[in-house]
Amino acid sequence: MRYQQNLPLVLNRFTCCIRPKEKVGIVGRTGSGKSSVGVLLLRLVERCGGSVLIDGVDISDVGLADLRSKLSIIPQDPVLFVSQLPLKLESEVVENGENFSVGERQLLCVARALLRRCKVLILDEATASMDAETDALIQETIRSSFQDCTTLTIAHRLHTLLASDRIMVLNQGQVVEFDTPSRLLANENSRLRSMMVAAGNKISVRG
Template sequence: MLELTDTNNTAYLFLSAANPSIGSSLYGLPSSGGLVGLGLTYALTVTNYLNWVVRNLADLEVQMAAVKKVNSFLGTESENYEGSIDTSQVPENWPLNGEIKIQDLCVRYDPMLKPVLKHVNAFIQPGQKVGICGRTGSGKSSLSLAFFNMVDIFEGKIVIDGIDICKLPLHTLRSRLSIILQDPVLFSGSIRFNLDPEKSCTDDRLWEALEIAQLKNMVKALPGGLDAVVTEGGENFSVGQRQLFCLARAFVRKSSILIMDEATASIDMATENILQKVVMTAFADRTVVIIAHRVSSILDAEQVLVFSSGILVESDSAPNLLAQEDSLFSVLVRTHK
């Protein structure tokens, strides 16, 4: 289609250049054959210049989109990284137990927008396995962002082991919790760097984490072992393997709280079973908050929180909620079978 258009444009330009000479011959006006030939030659070459102009204008438009994005970042209000509590006031082993109290929590993404979580109250005991479910847009992922203070908590609070997270410096808060996202994140470098970016663990600890995630044999077979290369975004590994690497990284960090935000959404059922088995064994003494993509993945949870339109509508163990046929959790289980 593009070649056909270019041919038509050339024909139109050539005709436009030839028309004056044809008209001058018809009306008996003097004309120079050399000037006519020169005009036709330039008419043939001007289309190349037009293509160059269009191509550069398109390239300019793409580059200006990047400038617009940077300009929007410059106008974005900066997060309060300092907090109101000094780092020295936070114990080095915080959070030690993993107790979570959610008190009258209200969350929004912007002061001009409506709240996405409304007056949520919940208590998660240390070492408890908690499942969070609800329909799309119910506020599940917003709660996971609230744990890392990445959204506007304008009312209420989240208290972890006796400390209000909104008062903590962001670096302290986010470095003490572990999360596994729906889209696994690996960095360019080595497997060792991805498991232990701060270089604080021994090789035995890293191999133990890989064995727990059932990746030890695969990594041993790679050239360099722990020093094997990880390409940009971890593209040289499958999605399931990347998710298991993220699980091993969470185990290495020794955080007492692990948040799984729809971590099984992009992996097959076999890898999901491995992930669930590892969570229930290797993280048996840690608090695990599972935001469910498949409701079946939280049927064994000790507590289930069911959200609807940003409101916590049900909170109980899975068997108790399933015993109530009219409960929203029962409806979700039936519709997802």
């Protein structure tokens, strides 16, 4: 996938190439443009310039239904649309799924993504409302069940991204670092390393 974007206040001069089936972690300070990647891919807003290519196809040339059928997102605060669910699965669900915890709604999104067998999976703070044990279980499920899926993971728990093939560090809508975790952590001047230190995470560099 190749993303080229110049979207004011969202992504600015954002250019990189992600290989098929690659697992990419996305990090950055609040407002750096992390969640905007998902907004852009799903075309929740249309770009005002540049291009976004998936397998060489500009996503603007693809119908929204077709595009979104190939993408799945597990958001930080999922909303359940349940107009067709009364009495199904023998579960009562109130408007927006508010009788489920955020963590439970996130688990439902994980299950949905598993069933859809999508080509691109976006995890936007997907385990933010889960305890560490459930987080670890979900991360293992993602690793084993989405092996053939290009996965973009935004996470506040930086250590969960260290198993990624590469990590993208964003700052004010720009990619400032994009490399393997081991190379970034071995670089004493890297932003990822400084973020890990600031978060109190123990740095472990693997060859």
